[in-house]
Amino acid sequence: MPTCCRSGDGEGQLSVASSQLPEKSKTVAAIPTIGVLAIQGDYEAHARRLEESGAKAVLVRKPEQLDPLDGIVIPGGESSTMLKFLERDGFLEKLAEFVRVKPSFGTCAGAILLAKNVENPAQKSLGAMDITVRRNAYGRQIDSHIHEVATKLAGGPMEMVFIRAPKISGTGADVDVLAKDGDEPVWVRQGKAMAATFHPELSADKRVHEEFVRMVRETQGDL
Amino acid sequence: MSEKNGSNNASSNSLRLKTGLAEMLKGGVIMDVTDPKQAEIAERAGAAAVMALERVPAQIRAEGGVSRMANPRMIQKIMDTVNIPVMAKCRIGHFAEAQVLEALGVDYIDESEVLTPADELHHVDKHAFKVPFVCGARDLGEALRRIAEGAAMIRTKGEAGTGDVVHAVKHMRQIVKDMRQLTVMGEEELYAAAKEHRAPYELVRMVAKTGKLPVPNFSAGGIATPADAALMRQLGAEAVFVGSGIFMGDKSRCEECANGEHRYDRGCALAQPEVAEARARAIVRATTHFDDPKVLLETSKEVTGAMKGLAVAGLPDADMLQKRGW
Numbered sequence: 001m002p003t004c005c006r007s008g009d010g011e012g013q014l015s016v017a018s019s020q021l022p023e024k025s026k027t028v029a030a031i032p033t034i035g036v037l038a039i040q041g042d043y044e045a046h047a048r049r050l051e052e053s054g055a056k057a058v059l060v061r062k063p064e065q066l067d068p069l070d071g072i073v074i075p076g077g078e079s080s081t082m083l084k085f086l087e088r089d090g091f092l093e094k095l096a097e098f099v100r101v102k103p104s105f106g107t108c109a110g111a112i113l114l115a116k117n118v119e120n121p122a123q124k125s126l127g128a129m130d131i132t133v134r135r136n137a138y139g140r141q142i143d144s145h146i147h148e149v150a151t152k153l154a155g156g157p158m159e160m161v162f163i164r165a166p167k168i169s170g171t172g173a174d175v176d177v178l179a180k181d182g183d184e185p186v187w188v189r190q191g192k193a194m195a196a197t198f199h200p201e202l203s204a205d206k207r208v209h210e211e212f213v214r215m216v217r218e219t220q221g222d223l
Numbered sequence: 224m225s226e227k228n229g230s231n232n233a234s235s236n237s238l239r240l241k242t243g244l245a246e247m248l249k250g251g252v253i254m255d256v257t258d259p260k261q262a263e264i265a266e267r268a269g270a271a272a273v274m275a276l277e278r279v280p281a282q283i284r285a286e287g288g289v290s291r292m293a294n295p296r297m298i299q300k301i302m303d304t305v306n307i308p309v310m311a312k313c314r315i316g317h318f319a320e321a322q323v324l325e326a327l328g329v330d331y332i333d334e335s336e337v338l339t340p341a342d343e344l345h346h347v348d349k350h351a352f353k354v355p356f357v358c359g360a361r362d363l364g365e366a367l368r369r370i371a372e373g374a375a376m377i378r379t380k381g382e383a384g385t386g387d388v389v390h391a392v393k394h395m396r397q398i399v400k401d402m403r404q405l406t407v408m409g410e411e412e413l414y415a416a417a418k419e420h421r422a423p424y425e426l427v428r429m430v431a432k433t434g435k436l437p438v439p440n441f442s443a444g445g446i447a448t449p450a451d452a453a454l455m456r457q458l459g460a461e462a463v464f465v466g467s468g469i470f471m472g473d474k475s476r477c478e479e480c481a482n483g484e485h486r487y488d489r490g491c492a493l494a495q496p497e498v499a500e501a502r503a504r505a506i507v508r509a510t511t512h513f514d515d516p517k518v519l520l521e522t523s524k525e526v527t528g529a530m531k532g533l534a535v536a537g538l539p540d541a542d543m544l545q546k547r548g549w
Contacts, residue, residue, distance in 0.1 A: 039511050040271055042246040061512060076247050078307050084269035135306055141244050141330035142353055146236045163243045202243055
C-alpha cells in the first residue's frame with residue numbers, strides 16, 4: 001500500500017523512515033540475519049516480528065549458530081531456564097563475546113541477561129549493558145499489565161505489555177533511556193545493546209523491532 | 224492493516240496478558256512439585272514453571288480418596304522458594320477453590336481432571352478471573368469449549384500419573400487432526416463442524432482460518448522420559464508438563480518394601496533427589512532440543528531409570544482421569 005494513502009501518525013512516519021534506510025547503510029539492500037535465542041520463551045513472536053520488520057530471523061539453540069549472525073534477540077521467558085543452557089558448552093562466554101561486537105536486543109528475561117547486575121536474586125548475566133535489573137519487581141502474574149507509555153520515537157505513545165516484568169533499578173551514565181514509565185526506565189540503549197522490560201513482540205506496534213533492525217543495519221554498514 | 228493500539232478493550236487486554244504468560248513458557252517444562260524442596264530441584268534443573276500440588280497424580284492413583292486443591296500454606300511456601308511462575312490446580316467447576324488460588328496470587332490455575340471434579344456439568348467461568356487458566360483437552364471440541372469459558376492455555380490430558388505417553392500422543396494427534404480438517408472445509412461446512420465439535424462457531428471459524436488454537440497448546444499426561452518430551456514437541460506441543468515422571472521412583476526397587484518393611488506409601492515410591500534432578504535436567508534439555516537426535520541421545524543417557532508406571536491399556540475405565548471434564 002502506498003505511504004500516501006495511510007492514515008494515522010505512526011504508520012506514515014515509519015514508512016518514510018524505512019524508505020530512507022538504504023541511503024544510511026553502506027551495504028545497500030543487504031537483509032540482515034538476526035538470531036533469536038530459542039532456548040525457551042516467546043522466541044517465535046520475536047522471529048515473526050523481525051521478519052515483518054525487514055530482517056531474516058534464525059532460531060538459535062547452540063553456540064556455533066551465532067557465527068554468521070548480524071545481531072541477536074534474547075526473548076522473554078524464564079532467565080534462570082535460559083541460563084541453565086547458556087552455562088553449558090561455553091555458550092555464555094560465546095554469547096557475551098557476540099554482544100560485545102554485534103547488536104543485541106533483550107526483552108524481559110532478555111533484558112535481565114543483558115544487564116551487568118541482576119537482583120532478586122543475583123544471577124549470572126552477559127554484562128552487555130551498564131544497568132541493574134530486578135527480577136519479578138512488579139509482583140506476580142496478577143500484577144501484569146498493559147498500558148501506553150511515551151517514548152523517544154516518533155509516532156506517539158506506545159502500548160507496552162508487562163508480564164511478570166523486571167524493573168531497571170539502575171542505569172550507568174552511558175545508558176540512553178528511550179522510554180520511562182513514571183520514573184522507571186523501561187526501554188534503554190547503550191551502544192549496540194538495547195533492552196526493554198516490556199514485550200514489544202506481543203503488541204501490534206512494530207516500532208521497537210524496526211528500530212533494532214535499523215541498529216543492526218547501521219552496524220553492518222560500519223563493519 | 225495493523226491497527227496500532229488496536230485493543231483498548233479491557234477483556235481483550237486481559238486475555239493477551241493471560242496468553243502472554245503462556246507465551247513466556249513456550250519451549251519449557253512445567254513440573255509438578257509437592258513441597259519447596261522439590262520446587263527448588265525443579266528450578267535448579269531449568270523448569271520454566273512449577274505446578275504446586277498436594278500429591279502428584281501417581282500418588283493420587285495409588286492412594287485414592289477425594290483429591291482437592293493443595294493447602295494454600297504449602298503453595299505459599301513454594302511461591303516463597305522459587306522465582307519462576309507457580310501454578311496450582313483447582314477441581315473442575317470449583318470456582319471457590321479458584322478464588323482462593325487467585326487471592327493467594329498463583330500465576331496460573333490448572334482446572335484439572337487430576338483432582339476429583341466438583342461439578343458434573345459446568346467448568347469454572349474463567350473469564351471472571353484475572354489469573355489465567357490452563358485446561359486439559361482430548362480433542363478440538365473440548366479445547367474450544369474450554370477456550371470459550373476463558374482458558375488461556377490448553378494442554379492435552381493424556382493419562383496423568385501413569386508414565387505412559389500413549390494418550391498424550393493420542394490427544395495431541397486428535398487435536399491436530401481436527402484442526403487440519405477444519406482448514407480444508409468450505410465456509411458452509413463450518414456450521415455443521417461447530418455442532419459436531421460442540422464448540423462455538425466463531426472459534427471453529429478462527430481455527431479453520433489459522434490452522435491452530437487461538438491460545439498456546441501444551442502437552443501433559445504420561446510424559447516420563449526425555450524422548451517422551453521430544454515426541455510431544457515434534458507432534459506440535461509448544462511446551463510440556465511433567466507430573467509424576469520426575470519425582471516418582473520405582474517402588475519395586477525399594478529393598479525395604481521387598482522385605483515387607485514399608486507399606487505402599489509415598490516416601491519409598493519417590494526417586495532419590497539426585498535421580499529426580501538428573502531426570503528433570505534431561506527432560507528440560509530434550510524439550511528445547513526436541514528436533515536434534517544427538518542431544519536427545521545425550522539426554523537419554525543422562526537419566527537413570529524412569530518411574531515404573533502403569534500401562535494405560537490395562538486401566539479400568541473408572542480409573543481413567545481423562546474422562547473427567549465435559
